[in-house]
Amino acid sequence: MLDEHGLLERICLEGFQSGLSWLTILRKRENFRAAFAGFDPQRVARFGERDVKRLLGDAGLIRHRGKIEASIANARGTLALREAGTPLNELVWDHRPRRHRAPRSPRDWTATSQESIALSKTLRRAGFRFVGPTTVYAAMQACGVVNDHLAGCIVRRDVEAAIAVALEPAL
Numbered sequence: 001m002l003d004e005h006g007l008l009e010r011i012c013l014e015g016f017q018s019g020l021s022w023l024t025i026l027r028k029r030e031n032f033r034a035a036f037a038g039f040d041p042q043r044v045a046r047f048g049e050r051d052v053k054r055l056l057g058d059a060g061l062i063r064h065r066g067k068i069e070a071s072i073a074n075a076r077g078t079l080a081l082r083e084a085g086t087p088l089n090e091l092v093w094d095h096r097p098r099r100h101r102a103p104r105s106p107r108d109w110t111a112t113s114q115e116s117i118a119l120s121k122t123l124r125r126a127g128f129r130f131v132g133p134t135t136v137y138a139a140m141q142a143c144g145v146v147n148d149h150l151a152g153c154i155v156r157r158d159v160e161a162a163i164a165v166a167l168e169p170a171l
Contacts, residue, residue: 007139008039008075012036018067018130045076052072070128073128074130091122092139095116106150109148
């Protein structure tokens with residue numbers, strides 16, 4: 001199961017990816033990690049206007065003010081969730097679908113779910129931005145919370161096994 005840093009990174013990168021190719025984001029992923037302090041929510045939450053200007057000037061990133069400011073807001077939201085008693089990782093996993101049927105063909109894939117809609121609303125109430133239901137659903141897929149591998153895909157069982165291990169209580 002991903003920790004707060006990993007989940008914050010996935011959520012922020014999904015926001016940056018919006019409207020772009022995933023390959024573009026993946027090629028810049030290490031630059032994002034360096035520029036956003038490893039997506040450490042405590043460090044990113046302290047970013048101010050000077051940092052926004054620095055990031056807007058960094059050719060190794062997607063230089064979109066709204067997405068940069070959203071990442072800072074998302075770090076602050078992560079801290080707000082933690083202070084309220086529900087860490088980001090717990091919140092995201094609490095929104096996993098209880099009954100998610102394996103898609104049989106690409107026509108069965110969806111861009112949102114009831115869970116991603118609910119999680120999106122909760123994140124926005126905590127101060128997150130660029131977290132619409134489609135972006136949240138994609139982040140849930142990226143984190144393994146939703147397994148959208150086709151029913152006949154050879155990877156599907158491995159993902160299900162990894163989810164089961166992630167959900168086992170710590171000894």
